[in-house]
Structure formats: structure tokens, C-alpha cells
Amino acid sequence: MQYVSDYNSNLSMSRAPPAPDSYKQGCIRMTLENADLWRSFDSIGTEMIIAKHGRRMFPHCSISLSGLQPFANYVIMVDMVPVDNYKYKWKKEQWEVAGKAEPQPMCRTYMHPDSPAQGSHWMKQSLSFLKMKLTNNTLDQHGHIILHSMHRYYPRFHVTQADSPYTVRWGPLQTFSFPETTFTAVTTYQNPKITKLKIDHNPFAKGFREGGTHSHSKRCRTNRSPPAKRAALDRKVFCNSPPGLQRMPSASQSVHAGKNQACTQQSLKGSDLSAWALEQDPSESLHAEALELDEYDGSCEEQMVPAPVSYQPYRSAEYTRFSLPSNDADAAQTPIHPPPHTLARAEHNAQQHGYHHHSYGADWSQYPLFSYSRW
DNA sequence: TCCTCTAACACTTTTGAATCGC
DNA sequence: AGCGATTCAAAAGTGTTAGAGG
Numbered sequence: 001m002q003y004v005s006d007y008n009s010n011l012s013m014s015r016a017p018p019a020p021d022s023y024k025q026g027c028i029r030m031t032l033e034n035a036d037l038w039r040s041f042d043s044i045g046t047e048m049i050i051a052k053h054g055r056r057m058f059p060h061c062s063i064s065l066s067g068l069q070p071f072a073n074y075v076i077m078v079d080m081v082p083v084d085n086y087k088y089k090w091k092k093e094q095w096e097v098a099g100k101a102e103p104q105p106m107c108r109t110y111m112h113p114d115s116p117a118q119g120s121h122w123m124k125q126s127l128s129f130l131k132m133k134l135t136n137n138t139l140d141q142h143g144h145i146i147l148h149s150m151h152r153y154y155p156r157f158h159v160t161q162a163d164s165p166y167t168v169r170w171g172p173l174q175t176f177s178f179p180e181t182t183f184t185a186v187t188t189y190q191n192p193k194i195t196k197l198k199i200d201h202n203p204f205a206k207g208f209r210e211g212g213t214h215s216h217s218k219r220c221r222t223n224r225s226p227p228a229k230r231a232a233l234d235r236k237v238f239c240n241s242p243p244g245l246q247r248m249p250s251a252s253q254s255v256h257a258g259k260n261q262a263c264t265q266q267s268l269k270g271s272d273l274s275a276w277a278l279e280q281d282p283s284e285s286l287h288a289e290a291l292e293l294d295e296y297d298g299s300c301e302e303q304m305v306p307a308p309v310s311y312q313p314y315r316s317a318e319y320t321r322f323s324l325p326s327n328d329a330d331a332a333q334t335p336i337h338p339p340p341h342t343l344a345r346a347e348h349n350a351q352q353h354g355y356h357h358h359s360y361g362a363d364w365s366q367y368p369l370f371s372y373s374r375w
Numbered sequence: 376t377c378c379t380c381t382a383a384c385a386c387t388t389t390t391g392a393a394t395c396g397c
Numbered sequence: 398a399g400c401g402a403t404t405c406a407a408a409a410g411t412g413t414t415a416g417a418g419g
Contacts, residue, residue, distance in 0.1 A: 049411090049412080055410090055411095056409095056410075056411090058411085167419085188412090189412075189413090190412080191402065195412070196403085198411085198412075199411085199412070202410095202412085203410095203411085204409090204410045204411035204412085205411045206414055247417095
């Protein structure tokens with residue numbers, strides 16, 4: 001099952017072809033491709049590892065688009081938006097509020113490496129943001145998206161008609177998000193259920209699923225070889241493995257194959273535009289302010305597709321996703337919260353009876369979409 | 376003492392260059 | 398010569414966990 005973020009139709013879940021006039025700006029439809037996987041994680045409380053040198057997301061963001069003008073050029077981007085103004089900690093098998101959120105680092109936007117491309121290209125197959133990486137290194141020079149660990153975020157997708165990345169800021173912007181993609185950024189996994197789910201679905205984790213490498217005796221640091229030498233040895237051993245084994249389809253590929261959707265991972269290959277990321281130094285607020293979403297005067301609106309009622313195990317009407325403490329003391333005194341994804345669920349509850357654009361308690365316009373001072 | 380982060384680990388998958396055959 | 402398929406080495410990726418550091 002897939003969720004569709006429909007720019008015009010309220011809570012539309014259909015994947016019907018767009019109406020003849022739907023190619024107009026404002027009729028863009030976005031679908032989260034691996035929604036089932038996302039929901040599996042979201043039901044537990046998705047955690048995303050962030051690392052100093054960048055870490056890919058798993059599940060990764062994969063979307064499909066319709067309603068674009070086939071011969072117009074578009075740029076597709078994604079950025080990460082804080083869910084709320086809290087910092088969390090994992091305690092006693094659940095997430096708790098640990099105080100007020102830390103000041104957000106510079107906001108970066110990841111541009112899909114195919115950008116810009118014609119609408120027909122984007123609609124031809126699903127778009128994968130597999131290569132997007134998350135980091136907690138505020139001094140990162142690789143263009144990875146910078147997040148704070150133990151904070152909650154969700155990816156926000158942007159579609160804009162532009163002939164080049166440098167004209168993006170002048171075009172109308174349409175923004176989409178999916179509730180089930182909300183996650184907690186962590187440096188090491190906290191919830192063992194998440195670990196298990198990731199190992200089950202992520203082919204790269206096979207090395208830890210099999211082979212008994214968890215034995216401490218095998219991991220004794222005192223017997224470690226010099227890294228370079230050790231790495232060379234590892235490669236030699238690896239390269240003796242049967243070639244056929246190396247070419248077995250990955251688990252993730254199998255998942256995608258079942259959807260009759262071509263994964264764009266292959267189209268990324270060799271792209272010169274990979275990791276085209278934009279960032280902003282908060283000190284250069286001039287540009288950020290000029291790009292505040294409010295200033296798009298309605299041409300930039302965000303939509304969120306609610307999860308089905310049956311898929312809200314922790315939902316509680318007492319919590320609203322973007323509710324904020326009136327002051328710091330409130331945050332400090334806040335007792336145990338439900339798992340953070342409950343907050344997202346709560347907002348879905350509010351949306352059950354009708355679509356609404358986001359009205360965040362947190363002023364997310366402080367997280368500018370286009371952020372490069374070079375612009 | 377508690378909590379968070381980092382780096383090394385073993386293994387798999389992906390990537391791209393080299394090679395081969397038609 | 399050109400093209401596609403195959404092979405192989407290297408690089409990049411994964412989660413775990415001890416230890417460092419705040």
C-alpha cells in the first residue's frame with residue numbers, strides 16, 4: 001500500500017491518473033513508495049543513525065510523482081524538519097523528553113541527483129533518495145544533512161519547476177511530507193526492536209545477522225591489526241567469495257521489485273550531480289529570510305498524508321505533534337511522554353476529519369529551504 | 376554515575392574498470 | 398571497431414559494542 005500526498009484532493013489515497021487539467025501547477029501528486037516499510041518502523045518508533053562522516057537512511061526515502069508537466073523541468077529536493085522543540089532520551093524501554101531542543105544547526109537541503117529533469121523523467125519511475133546522508137557533524141563539508149541526535153525530525157519533499165538548481169528559489173514551490181517518515185536521530189540504536197527490524201530488512205546488516213561476529217573475543221581491541229593492513233586482508237578474503245554470491249539480488253531490491261516500480265537507484269549511477277546539497281550558515285540570515293516559506297504567498301504549501309486509523313497503536317488525543325511547552329520549565333517538568341512517534345500520530349488524528357496545511361507550533365520557517373549564501 | 380558519541384570490527388553489497396566474446 | 402556481458406578488486410555500506418569523554 002502506498003500513501004499519496006495529493007496537492008489538491010483532500011486525503012486522497014488513490015493513484016488514479018491525473019485529470020487532463022492536472023498538469024497545472026498545483027496538481028502534483030506524490031506517493032511514498034516504501035510506505036509499508038516505513039510504517040513497520042514507525043509503529044515501533046523509527047530511529048535513524050547519524051554519524052560524523054554521514055549515514056544513509058534506512059528505510060530510505062523513495063517517492064513517485066505524477067501531475068507534472070511532462071516537458072517542463074523540475075528540481076526535487078528534501079530537507080529535514082524538527083518535529084517539535086524537545087530533546088529526547090531513551091529510558092526504561094521508552095522515549096522520554098529530556099528537555100528543550102538544542103538550537104538547530106544550519107539547515108541543508110538535499111537535491112535529487114537527477115535534478116533538474118523533465119516532468120516525464122520524474123514520473124517515469126520512482127525517485128530514490130538512497131544516497132542522502134545524515135550527520136551530526138556541524139562542521140560537515142560533504143553536504144550531508146546535519147541533525148542533532150536524540151531529536152525528532154521528518155523529511156520534507158519539495159517540487160519546484162526550475163531549469164537549473166540556481167533558479168529554484170524563484171519558482172513556485174510545492175511541499176509534501178509523510179507522517180510515517182518521522183524518526184528520531186540517534187548515534188546508536190536505542191530500541192532493540194528497531195535493531196531487529198533493520199537487520200531483517202537491510203542487506204548490509206547481514207554481516208551481523210550471521211557469522212557470530214558479536215562475540216567479544218573476536219572483537220578484542222588489543223589484538224587488532226593496523227587498520228590499513230587489516231582492511232587489505234579483509235578485502236582479500238572477501239574477494240575470494242564466489243562471484244555469483246556477490247550478484248545475488250539484495251533484500252531491498254526484492255522489496256522494490258514487488259512494487260512493479262523501477263528503483264531509481266540505478267539511475268543515480270554515475271551522476272555528476274550526486275549529493276548536490278545546499279546549506280546555509282545561520283549567520284547569513286539575509287538569504288534565509290528572503291526564502292522563508294511564508295513569502296511564497298501560497299505557492300508553497302506543505303501537505304501531510306495521514307496514516308490510517310488502524311495504524312496508530314500509540315495514538316493519544318492528549319498529545320499533539322507540535323505542541324510546545326510554554327516555557328523551559330514546562331519542558332523540564334514534562335513527565336514521561338509516549339514514544340515520540342505518538343506525537344505524529346496525534347496530529348493525524350486531528351487530520352482525520354479533513355485536510356489541513358501544516359500549522360506548526362514550532363516556527364519551521366526558521367529552517368529555510370534554500371540556504372546557500374552563494375545564491 | 377549516567378549518558379552520548381566515536382571508532383573498529385566482520386561481513387555484504389555496490390560500483391566501476393578491465394576483460395572477453397560475438 | 399563497437400557493443401554487451403562477465404569478472405574482479407576496491408569502495409562503501411551495515412549494526413554492534415567497548416571505551417572515551419562530557
